[in-house]
Every structure is written in structure tokens, then in C-alpha cells.
Amino acid sequence: MDYDVIVIGAGIQGAGVAQNASASGYRVLVIEQYAKPAQGTSSRSSKLIHGGLRYLETGQFSLVKECLVERARLLRNAPHLVKLVPFHIPVYEGSHYSSLKIALGLSFYSLISLKPFHKIPKSQWSTLDGIKQQGLKAVYQYYDAQTDDALLTQAVLASAGSMGATVQFNSTFQSVDLSAQGCVFCYQHNGKDKTVTSHSIVNATGPWVEQNVNKILPNISQLTPLPQPNIELVQGTHIEIPGKSSKGIYYLEAPQDQRAVFVMPWKDHLLIGTTETPYTGDPAEVSPLESEIDYLLEVYNHYFPYSVRRSDIINSFAGLRVLPKATGSAFSRPRDTLIVGNTTENAKFLTLYGGKLTAYRSTAEHVMDKLKEVLPVTGSTTHSTKNTRTIKL
Numbered sequence: 001m002d003y004d005v006i007v008i009g010a011g012i013q014g015a016g017v018a019q020n021a022s023a024s025g026y027r028v029l030v031i032e033q034y035a036k037p038a039q040g041t042s043s044r045s046s047k048l049i050h051g052g053l054r055y056l057e058t059g060q061f062s063l064v065k066e067c068l069v070e071r072a073r074l075l076r077n078a079p080h081l082v083k084l085v086p087f088h089i090p091v092y093e094g095s096h097y098s099s100l101k102i103a104l105g106l107s108f109y110s111l112i113s114l115k116p117f118h119k120i121p122k123s124q125w126s127t128l129d130g131i132k133q134q135g136l137k138a139v140y141q142y143y144d145a146q147t148d149d150a151l152l153t154q155a156v157l158a159s160a161g162s163m164g165a166t167v168q169f170n171s172t173f174q175s176v177d178l179s180a181q182g183c184v185f186c187y188q189h190n191g192k193d194k195t196v197t198s199h200s201i202v203n204a205t206g207p208w209v210e211q212n213v214n215k216i217l218p219n220i221s222q223l224t225p226l227p228q229p230n231i232e233l234v235q236g237t238h239i240e241i242p243g244k245s246s247k248g249i250y251y252l253e254a255p256q257d258q259r260a261v262f263v264m265p266w267k268d269h270l271l272i273g274t275t276e277t278p279y280t281g282d283p284a285e286v287s288p289l290e291s292e293i294d295y296l297l298e299v300y301n302h303y304f305p306y307s308v309r310r311s312d313i314i315n316s317f318a319g320l321r322v323l324p325k326a327t328g329s330a331f332s333r334p335r336d337t338l339i340v341g342n343t344t345e346n347a348k349f350l351t352l353y354g355g356k357l358t359a360y361r362s363t364a365e366h367v368m369d370k371l372k373e374v375l376p377v378t379g380s381t382t383h384s385t386k387n388t389r390t391i392k393l
Helices: 012-023 061-077 099-113 122-127 149-162 206-213 290-303 360-371 385-389
Strands: 003-008 028-031 082-092 136-147 166-168 171-178 183-189 192-203 231-241 249-253 260-266 269-273 277-279 315-324 338-341 349-353
Touching (some): 012 028, 171 192, 192 360, 206 315, 206 349, 231 290, 260 290
Parallel strands (some): 003 028, 082 249, 192 349
Antiparallel strands (some): 082 136, 231 277, 338 349
């Protein structure tokens, strides 16, 4: 075999798997369709390393705990890339969530994260970047973290490379033939056809995952193929506007539909997001909708006195989430990462559906656990899948 693990996609999930596999002593190849990493969803997120406070409402307690554990690990291992930031939640008359409910949620959140929260005295409300005072009943402050998602992805991929992973950009996956002996993997690199063999393949291509699952040639083993989950792409748009926040990040309730929207300091400006809009087109062509931009501007202008118009927008971008398909709002759907194999046992081809930026390392560990039955013994005495817990980026 040429490789032990081939990873399709150099976003944060693919980079995390490559790092973990390389740290375990495996021979790893990463292919990426673009000329550099993190050109899809992994550079178009809300730039947050967080537990997901809002996921408590939908009962996703294990996901919140997992992400908060990973947040603490990233704060230790990559302090130059991940910074703890104060978040502020204002509660108004008529807010969907009462002050008591916010306090209870934050109490649970702080208990897991070991970071305190507090209620800001009314005497200090006037210092909160001009936020609307009319009808304001309470303001809570808690802590989560912020990062440059693209730089974090680059650092994780570079870490994988330093441990022996081969990374090839401008590469397009063509097909894979799964046999009892292994995988015959065909792709194009800089326009030239390539064929290599591997013990396993990991499909970490975000909104392109379904397209790549369909490139598996008939599995000639006698194992039963697993059905793939029914998913939907959900677009999230952010806008960047002039301005600064002296107090950190604001966690706001959109007046239009009570969704959570963040107003965040970002590279000497303000970043506002995000939205949740079903998307059915080519993932490579996703872009902000006019209606989404109007929505975000309305949220900002509802809370802050410095009215911002469309002509003030510095930048806008949209990314795609992979969520389970269902009726109703995207907010209530599970955000856990699904790891699905091509067969019921000893799967050689794993596909990652979804994925949290914060939990990329934990997800990679789960992937490697699932692949252990088809991977050779490395003979490594210095590395294991657990070592990525302490790798400094």
C-alpha cells in the first residue's frame, strides 16, 4: 500500500484527521481541490471556539460538554490562535428568553467550562458600546473564545505535515474502488491523473460530501453497504462593517425571529452573523443573499445607535453547514458530527457529515477509532491517537 490513510479535503476536519493519523505513525495523504487549505466552510465560520450555549435549549448537552473540553485544550495548545473573549447577553422587556432562564443556562455552562459568568450592574450599562438602553432589564457576561478559523486550519495541517503527512493542493477526487485488499484511489493533481493505494479513505469535504460518496465504485466485499444520512445544506452569511467593540462580543436576539446573532470584533472592524437559509446549488458558488444582508443590518441597527447602511459594508461571505434534513428551523436540528462508513463493519471509506470547528480534534480521534480495524499496526512507540491532545500548534 502507498498510504494508510487518504484524507479528501483540507478544511479543519480533514486537517484534524491528518494530524491525528500522522501523530499515530500512519502514512497520510491529504488532497485538496483548492490551492490552499480552508477555502470552503473552514474560512467562513463565525470564528468562534465555543461550547454552543444555545445548544443547551435543544438538549445537546454532550455536544456542549465535548466542545467546552476542546475549547480548554485549544486555549492551552494554541494561545496565539485562540483567545478567551467576554460575551454579553442583553435581556429586554419582551425578550424570548427571560433573565432567569439565561442565568440558569449560564450557570450550567460555567459549571462545565469552569469559567464564571456575572450580571453586569445597571450603572455600567452605558459603557456597553452604545447598546440600546430602552427596555433593557439585565446584561450577562460570560466567556468563550475566538480564533482566525483559516489560520487555525493552516496550523493544524502544517502540524500534520511536520509529522510526515503529504499534502497535495489543486487535486480533485475522481473515484475509489474498494476491495477486500484495500482501496484503489484515483484523482487528478494539477490536471494529471494519479492512482494510489491505501488502507482507508476519509471523506472530509463538508458540503461536497454527498458528491464524493457517489464516486465509490461497487464494493466487491460481502459486507452490507450502510445507507448514508439524508442531509441538507444550510447557508450562513456574515457581514463586516466599520466600527469597534470595546467590550467583546454581543450575543443578540434577532427581533425578526428570535434567532441568535453575534456582533463581534474582527480585524479592527465588526463581524455580524449568522443566518440559516436552505441551499440547493453548487457549494462552490454559495454567496450572501440580499435578504440575508438586510436581515443582519436590521439586527445591528435595532440594538446600536450608529445606523449602518448597505453602502457601509466592507465585506460579506457565506458558508455552508451540513445538517440532518428535517422540517422546521435549522436551529433545532442536532449539530453532532456523523461519521458513516461504507459498510456495517471494517469500513474502509468514512464520511464526515457536519462538524464543529471547536471539536475538530475530538472528531478526528473518533475517526481514527473507527479505522483501527482496517489499519496496520504502526509499530510506533512515541505516538498514539491520544497525543493530539497535547500537540502545540
